[in-house]
Amino acid sequence: MAPPVLLLAALVAYPLIYNIGLSLRNYRTGEFVGLHNFARAFQDPLLFASLRATTIYVTSALVLEIALGLSLALLVHRTIRSGWARTLIYLLFIIPMVTPPVSAGVIARLIYTPTYGVLNAGLRAVGLIGEDILWLSRADTAMFAVVSVDVWQWMPFVFLVCFAGFQAVPQDAVEAALVDGAGGWHLFRHIEFPYLSSLLLLVLIFRFTDTFRVFDHVLVLTGGGPGATTEFLSVYLYRIAFKFFNLGYAAAVSLFVLAVSSLAFAILGRYLGREVAE
Amino acid sequence: MRNSWIAWLVIAVLLATSGAFAAPGLPAKPARLTMAVVAGGETKGLKAILPMWEKEKGVKVTLVEFPYPTLYEKLVTAFQANAATFDLLIADDPWMPKFGSEGWLVPLDSTFGYKRESDIFSVVYDLGSWPPPRGPVPPGEKAKARHLYAITLVGNVEFFMYRKDLVSAPKTWADVVRNAKKVYDPKKPIYGFVIRGAKGNPVISEFTPLLLSYGGRIFDDNWKVVLNSKQSVDALTFFAKTLKQYAPRGVENYDAAERAREVATGRAAQGFIWPAEITDIVENPAVSKVVGKMGYTLAPAGPGGRHTPLMGNWLLAIPKGSKNQRWAYEFILWATSAKVQRPYALGGGIPFRKSVLMNSEMNKKFPFFRAMADSLQAPAQWRPRTQEWFAVEAILGTHVNAALAGLETPQDAIAKAAREIEQHMKEAGYYR
Numbered sequence: 001m002a003p004p005v006l007l008l009a010a011l012v013a014y015p016l017i018y019n020i021g022l023s024l025r026n027y028r029t030g031e032f033v034g035l036h037n038f039a040r041a042f043q044d045p046l047l048f049a050s051l052r053a054t055t056i057y058v059t060s061a062l063v064l065e066i067a068l069g070l071s072l073a074l075l076v077h078r079t080i081r082s083g084w085a086r087t088l089i090y091l092l093f094i095i096p097m098v099t100p101p102v103s104a105g106v107i108a109r110l111i112y113t114p115t116y117g118v119l120n121a122g123l124r125a126v127g128l129i130g131e132d133i134l135w136l137s138r139a140d141t142a143m144f145a146v147v148s149v150d151v152w153q154w155m156p157f158v159f160l161v162c163f164a165g166f167q168a169v170p171q172d173a174v175e176a177a178l179v180d181g182a183g184g185w186h187l188f189r190h191i192e193f194p195y196l197s198s199l200l201l202l203v204l205i206f207r208f209t210d211t212f213r214v215f216d217h218v219l220v221l222t223g224g225g226p227g228a229t230t231e232f233l234s235v236y237l238y239r240i241a242f243k244f245f246n247l248g249y250a251a252a253v254s255l256f257v258l259a260v261s262s263l264a265f266a267i268l269g270r271y272l273g274r275e276v277a278e
Numbered sequence: 279m280r281n282s283w284i285a286w287l288v289i290a291v292l293l294a295t296s297g298a299f300a301a302p303g304l305p306a307k308p309a310r311l312t313m314a315v316v317a318g319g320e321t322k323g324l325k326a327i328l329p330m331w332e333k334e335k336g337v338k339v340t341l342v343e344f345p346y347p348t349l350y351e352k353l354v355t356a357f358q359a360n361a362a363t364f365d366l367l368i369a370d371d372p373w374m375p376k377f378g379s380e381g382w383l384v385p386l387d388s389t390f391g392y393k394r395e396s397d398i399f400s401v402v403y404d405l406g407s408w409p410p411p412r413g414p415v416p417p418g419e420k421a422k423a424r425h426l427y428a429i430t431l432v433g434n435v436e437f438f439m440y441r442k443d444l445v446s447a448p449k450t451w452a453d454v455v456r457n458a459k460k461v462y463d464p465k466k467p468i469y470g471f472v473i474r475g476a477k478g479n480p481v482i483s484e485f486t487p488l489l490l491s492y493g494g495r496i497f498d499d500n501w502k503v504v505l506n507s508k509q510s511v512d513a514l515t516f517f518a519k520t521l522k523q524y525a526p527r528g529v530e531n532y533d534a535a536e537r538a539r540e541v542a543t544g545r546a547a548q549g550f551i552w553p554a555e556i557t558d559i560v561e562n563p564a565v566s567k568v569v570g571k572m573g574y575t576l577a578p579a580g581p582g583g584r585h586t587p588l589m590g591n592w593l594l595a596i597p598k599g600s601k602n603q604r605w606a607y608e609f610i611l612w613a614t615s616a617k618v619q620r621p622y623a624l625g626g627g628i629p630f631r632k633s634v635l636m637n638s639e640m641n642k643k644f645p646f647f648r649a650m651a652d653s654l655q656a657p658a659q660w661r662p663r664t665q666e667w668f669a670v671e672a673i674l675g676t677h678v679n680a681a682l683a684g685l686e687t688p689q690d691a692i693a694k695a696a697r698e699i700e701q702h703m704k705e706a707g708y709y710r
Contacts, residue, residue, distance in 0.1 A: 226477070226530050231676075246705065
């Protein structure tokens with residue numbers, strides 16, 4: 001077999017097969033337990049709670065990132081012509097993307113901490129609040145806090161992809177539409193957006209797989225709390241594997257995560273394939 | 279012929295008295311001893327005394343530092359391979375059930391004849407012994423002969439701090455509430471009590487002594503989960519409702535640094551404390567506004583009158599894979615000896631010997647030593663001696679945090695935690 005195939009087999013197939021084997025065993029005794037770990041997963045309320053939390057997180061983050069990224073890209077594309085100004089914007093937008101997620105979590109903690117955090121201090125200074133908001137202690141605001149970090153860090157990625165997409169729109173089509181009296185919305189809806197749709201789908205796929213696996217900044221910012229409000233799937237999986245040391249169950253849950261990600265990828269990928277073909 | 283015989287005799291005497299050979303009973307000196315330690319304030323005292331050891335014994339000790347969770351992983355990996363990576367280690371006491379039951383450590387009593395001393399609190403020896411001398415013993419471990427596997431180096435025990443210029447030393451939780459009510463003024467702001475409430479280990483370190491003082495327990499002596507009791511619910515209600523009303527807002531997310539900061543900046547009048555936080559923050563003139571204003575005392579007693587401070591000692595031990603076990607033991611004897619404990623404490627270490635903790639001169643310099651001695655004498659309570667403790671802590675820590683954040687009632691939190699802990703222990707094979 002060709003070396004690349006062997007390497008792929010070693011790096012991908014072996015860990016997967018090992019993981020499957022682990023999921024079929026009692027991790028303490030090594031005894032074969034069949035589908036017991038999977039059956040347990042289907043009866044685990046904490047797993048479903050983490051799935052719910054993950055769904056809220058993924059949906060909120062994706063909607064915000066794509067809406068904001070696309071809007072900003074359109075705004076910059078339409079209003080900023082200067083080359084140096086565009087370069088400056090690119091550089092500013094790259095900074096969040098290259099920040100390590102753990103560092104992003106630490107920065108966010110300094111922003112959202114109630115007593116000395118920058119956010120509450122700023123809101124108090126302009127008179128918007130009289131009392132500190134407990135950003136990390138309430139279920140709704142804690143979710144907002146973790147989503148905001150993801151949006152801050154990865155909306156620029158959406159922006160850069162969409163902005164590049166706008167540059168690829170043929171100018172003659174734009175000019176023809178303008179001559180025909182098309183306004184801003186019609187130009188976007190009927191000329192620019194069709195060129196962007198496949199890129200947006202690609203962005204959606206990438207961002208979905210990333211947000212579904214979110215871990216680093218959540219662990220730093222909230223630790224999965226308050227309670228289990230921000231204990232997303234990956235955080236819960238970490239807890240099972242490295243706090244409970246129940247590696248068999250962790251393996252089963254990880255395969256479940258793999259199955260969901262693969263299914264989502266397959267569905268989105270089909271749409272992408274259709275878009276590219278058109 | 280005679281001259282050459284004398285020459286050989288002289289050479290032999292010179293060699294015998296040279297540093298090339300160690301004292302009687304000790305093998306040849308190793309090039310170095312490698313010691314796995316946790317990165318942080320826990321090793322300050324150790325670093326201060328190492329030059330003394332090296333000068334006295336002529337053996338270098340290399341410290342390999344790891345963050346807390348990584349240290350555990352590295353040790354387990356080395357032990358499973360029976361690797362000779364480390365000659366010595368310091369281990370957090372909740373790790374002893376795993377290390378002890380797996381047989382990864384060298385027993386100090388049967389291998390080297392270690393003798394217990396009256397200058398060391400008996401609870402310290404209990405902590406380093408396996409199987410544990412009291413409380414529930416994990417299945418399969420009861421039949422094993424008990425040995426001493428580790429000795430405390432960092433005498434960490436949780437006790438209580440209070441602003442002695444504002445309130446008197448509380449003996450009971452009722453006293454704590456009285457004190458809190460007296461000083462509480464959110465406009466200043468000054469808070470009556472600060473809670474280390476972040477989910478998981480932080481909130482459980484805070485809640486456990488309170489739970490025990492109320493008579494609550496997680497397990498009985500047969501590992502049956504008895505957490506779901508009136509005492510536990512009362513303890514959590516007191517913690518999440520009564521104490522919280524006098525605490526700063528946002529304590530649901532507070533870890534040790536936030537707690538110490540609230541006290542050091544003069545914003546909180548009472549709270550639990552671990553010794554390292556005192557020397558690093560609360561009594562550190564570089565960062566604290568309350569130097570000299572803090573009093574230290576035993577963890578307050580619950581309704582039954584019992585003081586139940588929590589232990590968190592770091593223990594010195596020798597892995598079985600070490601190729602220099604005898605010298606590692608020599609180091610343990612030396613580092614924990616009475617003569618070294620004083621420079622160890624003066625170097626920033628947390629001592630554990632009675633002669634140091636109760637010494638009046640040392641108490642002038644370290645005003646919390648007496649509280650530490652009282653706490654170890656109480657005796658201090660250890661976390662249930664099971665490998666599953668981290669899971670139990672994670673489960674209970676989630677629900678206690680939820681109760682603190684108002685997301686669950688204390689009753690629901692205790693009931694859910696008890697159910698989940700029981701399920702976990704069942705999966706772990708504790709019930710047949």
